[in-house]
Every structure is written in C-alpha cells, then in structure tokens.
Amino acid sequence: MKQTPINFEIVSNKISESGINSVGKASIREIKKLVDDIENATGDKYIRMEMGVPGLPPLEVGVQGQIDALKKGVASIYPDISGIKPLKTEISRFVKMFMDIDVEEEGCIPTVGSMQGGFAAFLILSRIHKNRDTTLFIDPGFPVHKMQHRLLGLKYDSFDVYNYRGEALRDKLESYLKTGKIHSIIYSNPNNPSWICFKDAELKIIGELATKYDVVVMEDLAYFGMDFRKNYSIPGVPPYQPSVANYTDNYILFISSSKKFSYAGERIGMMVLSDGLYLSKYENLLEHYPSEVFGYAMVFGTMYPLSSGTSHSAQYGLLAMLKAANDGELDFIEKVKDYGRKAELMKNIFIKNGFEIVYHTDIDEPIAHGFYFTFSYPGMSGEVLLDELIYYGISAISLLTTGSEREEGIRACTSLIKYEQMTDLESRLSAFKQNHPIS
Ligand SMILES: Cc1ncc(COP(=O)(O)O)c(C=O)c1O
Numbered sequence: 008m009k010q011t012p013i014n015f016e017i018v019s020n021k022i023s024e025s026g027i028n029s030v031g032k033a034s035i036r037e038i039k040k041l042v043d044d045i046e047n048a049t050g051d052k053y054i055r056m057e058m059g060v061p062g063l064p065p066l067e068v069g070v071q072g073q074i075d076a077l078k079k080g081v082a083s084i085y086p087d088i089s090g091i092k093p094l095k096t097e098i099s100r101f102v103k104m105f106m107d108i109d110v111e112e113e114g115c116i117p118t119v120g121s122m123q124g125g126f127a128a129f130l131i132l133s134r135i136h137k138n139r140d141t142t143l144f145i146d147p148g149f150p151v152h153k154m155q156h157r158l159l160g161l162k163y164d165s166f167d168v169y170n171y172r173g174e175a176l177r178d179k180l181e182s183y184l185k186t187g188k189i190h191s192i193i194y195s196n197p198n199n200p201s202w203i204c205f206k207d208a209e210l211k212i213i214g215e216l217a218t219k220y221d222v223v224v225m226e227d228l229a230y231f232g233m234d235f236r237k238n239y240s241i242p243g244v245p246p247y248q249p250s251v252a253n254y255t256d257n258y259i260l261f262i263s264s265s266k267k268f269s270y271a272g273e274r275i276g277m278m279v280l281s282d283g284l285y286l287s288k289y290e291n292l293l294e295h296y297p298s299e300v301f302g303y304a305m306v307f308g309t310m311y312p313l314s315s316g317t318s319h320s321a322q323y324g325l326l327a328m329l330k331a332a333n334d335g336e337l338d339f340i341e342k343v344k345d346y347g348r349k350a351e352l353m354k355n356i357f358i359k360n361g362f363e364i365v366y367h368t369d370i371d372e373p374i375a376h377g378f379y380f381t382f383s384y385p386g387m388s389g390e391v392l393l394d395e396l397i398y399y400g401i402s403a404i405s406l407l408t409t410g411s412e413r414e415e416g417i418r419a420c421t422s423l424i425k426y427e428q429m430t431d432l433e434s435r436l437s438a439f440k441q442n443h444p445i446s
Pocket of ligand 1: 263
C-alpha cells in the first residue's frame with residue numbers, strides 16, 4: 008500500500024464506491040461529492056480547488072438594500088421584466104464609471120445570474136440570421152455555456168486561444184467568420200479557467216472583425232475588474248475595465264455579481280446590450296418574436312417567457328451595491344483582492360515543487376494572480392495528475408472540460424483556500440514530488 012498524505016485505502020475505497028471511473032474526467036459536482044465523502048471518512052481537510060464559488064461574505068450594503076426592500080413589501084409585486092428603473096439607471100452609470108462606455112438605460116437588464124443572460128442571448132442570437140447557425144467560443148471557457156448550447160440544441164465551434172494571442176488572433180478568428188456560419192462570439196475576460204486577460208489590441212481585433220462580419224460579441228465579465236495588475240477601482244477615472252465595447256457597437260456584456268460582489272446566492276446579474284444592437288432589426292426574428300427589434304425581442308420575447316424578470320428584492324440589493332460603487336463609497340475591487348494574494352502564494356508553492364503554470368503569460372507579461380490559475384506536472388496528463396492528487400488531499404478539475412487543448416492542464420480555484428492551509432499545501436506537494444520524481 009502506498010504512503011500518501013491521505014489514507015490510501017480509504018481514498019481508493021471511496022473512489023470505487025462513488026462509481027467514478029476516473030477522477031481526472033469527473034465533473035465538478037462529482038468531485039465535490041467524492042471529496043466530501045473522503046473528508047467525512049478520514050477527518051482530513053482537503054485543499055479544495057474544484058469549485059468556482061465566492062469565498063467571501065456578501066457585500067453588506069447589498070444585503071441591507073435587499074432587506075429594506077423586502078420589508079417594504081416588494082416580495083408580493085412582479086418586477087418590471089426589463090428591470091426596475093433605478094437599477095437600470097445605476098447599471099448604465101456603472102458601465103460609464105468603470106468602463107467609460109455609454110449605454111442607454113433601456114439596454115441595461117438585470118438577469119437571474121449572468122447564467123440566465125447567457126441562456127437568453129444564445130437563444131435569440133441563434134435566430135437573428137436564417138443562414139447562420141453557429142456560436143464561436145474563444146476558449147478555454149465556462150463549461151456551463153456549452154451545456155446551455157447542448158440543452159437548446161444549438162451549434163457551436165471553438166478554438167483554444169493559447170497559440171493565437173496578439174496579432175495571430177486576427178487570422179484565426181477570421182478563418183471562422185469567413186465561413187458565413189457564425190452569428191456570435193463569446194469569451195470571458197478575465198478568463199475562466201485560465202485567467203488570461205486580453206490586451207486592448209486583441210479586443211480591438213475582435214471588435215473590428217465583429218463589425219466587418221456583422222457578428223455579435225458576447226463579453227462575459229464575470230470577474231469584472233479583477234485583473235489586479237491594474238487599478239480599475241476608482242469610478243470615472245482611468246484605467247477602465249478593458250472591453251470590446253470600445254471597438255464595436257455589436258456587443259452584449261454579461262456582468263455577474265456573484266464574484267465581484269460575492270452575491271452568488273441571490274442569482275442576480277446584468278446583461279448590457281449596446282445601443283446599436285438594442286435597436287437593430289433582424290427580419291428573421293419575426294418567426295419567433297413579436298418584433299424584429301433585437302432589444303424588444305430580448306425583453307418581451309425572451310426574458311418574459313423565461314422568468315418574467317428577476318427577483319424584485321435582489322434587484323434592490325444590486326441597486327444598493329452599484330449605487331455605492333458608482334458614488335465612490337464602496338471599493339468592491341479591494342474586497343476581492345484577497346483571491347489574488349492567495350493565488351500568488353499558492354502558485355509559488357506549486358512551482359517550488361516542480362509544477363508548471365499552463366497559461367502563464369499575457370503575451371509579454373506574466374499572467375495576473377486572481378481567482379483561478381492553471382497548472383501541470385512534467386510527464387503527466389491532467390487526468391492522471393488529478394487521479395493522483397486526490398491521494399494527496401488536493402482536489403481540482405481538468406482543463407479538458409473547458410475547451411482547452413492543454414491536456415496536461417488542471418484548473419485551480421483559490422477562493423475556498425484558507426491562509427492556514429498553505430503549510431498543508433506545501434507538505435502535500437512536497438510528498439507528491441518525492442513520490443513522483445521528475446526525470
Ligand atoms: C465565466 C463565467 N460566466 C458566468 C458565470 C455565471 O455567473 P452567475 O453566477 O452570475 O450566473 C460564471 C460563474 O462561475 C463564470 O465563471
């Protein structure tokens with residue numbers, strides 16, 4: 008029997024009881040359940056890096072805003088489908104203050120998490136052109152977006168951007184757009200899972216090509232402002248959160264409040280439609296919607312039948328947080344910087360023990376320290392590495408589920424790790440290195 012930091016026999020038994028063939032291929036939720044079971048059986052605590060959940064308390068100003076609204080009785084009243092007026096005002100102000108982007112309030116729509124914004128957008132974008140049926144993912148990406156495509160029976164294509172950073176992105180992207188099949192493009196920035204952050208030059212390429220080929224860009228800003236190398240925290244003062252919105256008028260922004268405001272539980276996010284897209288007319292929409300106008304079809308033909316809008320009280324919670332941020336009374340970025348501090352410490356421990364960071368640069372500079380990072384171990388595939396690490400009290404997910412072509416890669420999420428666990432991480436990785444000498 009092997010000597011590993013977590014009892015080898017118990018771990019092996021729990022894996023076979025779970026029915027999981029390969030830990031390295033299991034989904035996030037399967038790994039979560041397995042690790043819960045092993046923790047219960049052994050009493051050992053894992054370094055849990057599998058789930059991308061906030062590790063911080065919700066912003067108090069939001070909670071208070073929501074409680075006040077509930078006490079006033081909003082729970083019994085249907086909210087406006089496109090969002091309550093004061094919230095729409097603050098969303099529009101937020102993108103002006105923190106992105107320097109001008110958008111009419113009309114296009115600022117609260118959604119049931121950013122997840123619903125994606126769902127609604129995929130649905131409608133697949134119907135704007137008769138002859139175009141494919142979404143293009145600039146990967147790696149958030150696996151649930153692909154799950155939504157499969158659920159809706161929609162086509163997608165994708166490529167891993169690892170080898171196409173900078174100017175190389177232009178030809179690669181254009182090779183897909185030239186097919187005439189693509190109606191929209193999606194990526195997240197900062198990127199889940201790799202934490203690469205596109206440079207302005209790359210966003211410009213995406214924006215220019217979107218305009219040239221009349222393709223809509225969905226920019227997923229779930230980790231808004233969290234490239235901690237820059238200070239995006241002062242409203243109305245540069246630098247601003249970089250965005251494709253500076254380079255095309257054909258865009259939808261998804262701005263989640265789950266991570267940046269630690270508000271995942273209330274399922275409220277924002278979808279921002281550019282003024283141009285809101286008013287765009289697509290004749291093909293008339294087959295499914297009451298109007299050919301994109302914004303109208305989005306609100307009255309998509310958000311309405313999906314959920315009739317978003318939780319009334321959560322809208323007030325979000326309103327309170329946005330207002331405080333816009334007025335300069337809440338530095339929401341400072342509150343989440345801890346993720347970056349932990350990432351730096353954790354990455355150093357991994358590197359010291361022979362591991363490598365997979366997505367390690369943004370063209371000419373080291374990648375930022377943030378919510379996620381990616382790692383590998385020389386000579387091992389990601390699947391084998393995850394299978395092994397589970398015996399060392401470390402859990403994470405394979406990059407393969409994210410559209411990454413780096414089959415050696417693992418995604419680590421920093422959010423749930425406590426500072427006092429760093430010594431465990433160090434000793435476990437050191438034991439791993441000893442048992443797996445690098446040739
Ligand atoms: C890239 C990305 N997009 C969207 C989401 C979903 O956000 P929400 O919780 O607002 O639905 C997440 C959550 O992990 C994410 O990482």
